[in-house]
Amino acid sequence: MHVLINEQEIAARVHELGAEIAKDYAAAGDLVFVAVLRGSLCFMADLMRATELPLRLDVLDIRSYQGDTGDEPVISHGPMDSVTGADVIVVEDILERGTTLARAVDHLRAAGARSVEVCTLLRKPGMAAANAPQPRYVGFDIGPGFVVGYGLDYDQHFRNLPFIAIPGEADLAALAADRT
Ligand code: IMP
Ligand code: MG
Numbered sequence: 001m002h003v004l005i006n007e008q009e010i011a012a013r014v015h016e017l018g019a020e021i022a023k024d025y026a027a028a029g030d031l032v033f034v035a036v037l038r039g040s041l042c043f044m045a046d047l048m049r050a051t052e053l054p055l056r057l058d059v060l061d062i063r064s065y066q067g068d069t070g071d072e073p074v075i076s077h078g079p080m081d082s083v084t085g086a087d088v089i090v091v092e093d094i095l096e097r098g099t100t101l102a103r104a105v106d107h108l109r110a111a112g113a114r115s116v117e118v119c120t121l122l123r124k125p126g127m128a129a130a131n132a133p134q135p136r137y138v139g140f141d142i143g144p145g146f147v148v149g150y151g152l153d154y155d156q157h158f159r160n161l162p163f164i165a166i167p168g169e170a171d172l173a174a175l176a177a178d179r180t
Pocket of ligand 2: 036037038039040093100
């Protein structure tokens with residue numbers, strides 16, 4: 001594993017994002033953080049505690065990845081509570097082409113959200129689809145390589161790493177060997 005962003009760097013940036021959101025939404029009536037499952041769970045847990053405002057928490061289940069190649073995103077669940085009239089912040093792990101987020105944002109608008117903004121921990125450069133929503137909040141801009149950790153997975157592995165890393169050939173080969 002090659003560590004790209006360590007625990008301290010993540011924590012510092014998440015606190016900045018929380019402070020920024022708290023400032024921007026100080027006057028919001030009904031603020032809802034919607035986590036895009038499952039990759040954003042670590043980020044959501046830290047971001048909500050870094051945001052000193054009353055807020056609700058909800059989840060949306062949307063899948064776009066099999067292994068490390070993209071498929072069409074499908075919403076299978078969520079949100080659980082009403083977002084009608086609410087100011088929603090979609091909390092995402094990583095923005096690549098943006099097709100996953102475009103689907104999530106459409107869904108929340110259709111559900112009657114008053115506003116929908118996006119907070120993504122990571123963004124890969126220059127790969128966004130034309131209809132991709134522009135995130136209002138971005139934790140880190142990274143390169144195009146595949147990353148894991150702090151919620152992000154490769155075939156459901158590595159989500160529990162406390163840092164963000166680029167898996168090496170040996171890490172992936174070890175997983176393949178486990179399956180045989
Ligand atoms: P998009 O629709 O291309 O923006 O895909 C974004 C989704 O793909 C994210 O929510 C992740 O679940 C997944 N994804 C994209 N890049 C990576 C990566 O480098 N590591 C792990 N998951 C990724
Ligand atoms: Mg995701």
